Amino acid sequence: MPKSRKTVDVADSYAVRLMQHLVVPTFVIDPKRRVVIWNRACERLTGVAASEVIGTTKHWQAFYETRRPCLADLVARDCPEQLPEYYSEYAARGHNGLGFSAENWCVMPKLGSQLYLAIDAGPIHDEAGHLIAVVETLRDLTDQKRAEMALKELATKDGLTGLSNRRSFDQMLVTEWARAQRTQKPLALLFVDVDHFKLFNDRHGHQIGDECLRAIADVVSRHAVRPLDLAGRYGGEEFALILPDMDCDSACAVAEEIRGAIMALQIAHGATGAGDHVTLSVGVASHLPSGADGGPDRLLGAADEALYVAKRLGRNRVICAERVLAEFAALGRETAAVPAPGRRKSA
Incomplete structure (x- = not known):
């Protein structure tokens, strides 16, 4: 009896039978990217039966709603340059036959819920160095990833408002700021302060004060609409909004929308020395950084000074930093010194 046959029926091979019983979800594609093995653990992980994908190139449907390559496909095509396009975390282990590793959120259409999968895919070559198959293994890291995200949320979010x-x-x-220096586009910053908030707390109590801050945070966050916009609680009753690629006039328009939205809420204030309803003062600055600017202290100082002027001029208003010197002259205040961030006290 011959020791081996030149052509081996993959479905009947001993190695395949072992692979079918592995507890690790595994599938194998041939050089034409057709599925030749889809083991039982892979069926359980994806909800897709082997009979649905064997002999086809439809393995992507187990993981995604729209057609895109799986990691094994990129190995088969030897396309490490496409890893960043499709995977949030990845590593190409070079042209030494070790393949690629990646991590990604997968839609999992059959399951109806997303899974975060760690994926390894490696090639199998014959004695002549020709590709004969690619093996992809999968690990479900969903619980671990969600725990990491929860910890990150705790580390980066304000507990009261949910803002940064x-x-x-x-x-x-x-x-x-560094990105604005590279792209030579302006960066805008808004400082948003609740007028007479100490008086509000004294009159209504801290629980109502917290509810007020959450309502204001909700309005501020709704104006961080672009991917790189960021709303944060800067401290106490002060909020801040980063608006990349925005000049001062456009940023002032956003600030006026925020101020108007809070007035429309008509949150009752009524403390002696304050108006009937809660209002905001907003300082706005925008700057196109140069290499000589260093860090964002200049932008912080300008927005802080604009907020100071808004308070001095009667509160419930938006002031743009470019008008600060003129306002200071009208107030008869020294213009030479600009307070450092955090030196101004809110009121």
């Missing part, structure tokens, strides 16, 4: 906390906001401001 001060630390996260400061980090993003530095990142966006």
Whole structure:
């Protein structure tokens, strides 16, 4: 009896029978990217029976709603340059036969719920070095990923309002400042302060004060509409909004929308020395950073000073930093010194 046959029936091979019983979800495609093995663990993970995909190139349907390559397809095509296009986390292990690794959220249409999968795909070559198959294995890391996301949420979000906390906001401001320097596009910053909030708390109590802050945070966050916009709680009753690629006039328009939206809520204030309803003062600054600017301190100082002027001029208004010097002259205030961020006290 011959030791081996030149052509082996894959479905009947000993190796395949072993693979079918692996607890690790695994599938195999041939050089034409047709599925030749779809093991039982893969059936359980995806909800897709082997009979639905064997002999086809439809394995992507187990993971995604629209056609796109799986990691095994990229290995078969030797396309490591496409990894960033399709995967949030990835590694190409070079042209040494080890293949690719990646992680990704997958839609899992048959299951009706998303899974975060760690994926490894490696080629199998014959003695002549020709590709004969690609093996892809899958690990479900959904619970671990959600735990990581929850921890990140705790580390980056303000517990009361759900906006970015001060630390996260400061980090993003530095990142966006650096991006503005590279792209030479303006970066706008809004400081939003609740007028007479201490009086509000004294009159209505801290629980109602917290409800007021949450309502204002909701309005501010609704104006962070673009992917890189970021709303944060800067401290106490002060909020901040990063608006990349926006000049001062456009940022002032956003600030006026926020101020008007809070007035429309008609949150009762009524404390002595304040108006009937809660209002906001907003300082706005926008700057096109140069290489000599260093960090975003200049932008922070300008927005902070604009907010100071808004308070001095009677509150419930938006002031753009470019008008600050003129306003200061009218007030007879020294213009030489600009307070550092955090030096101004809210009121």
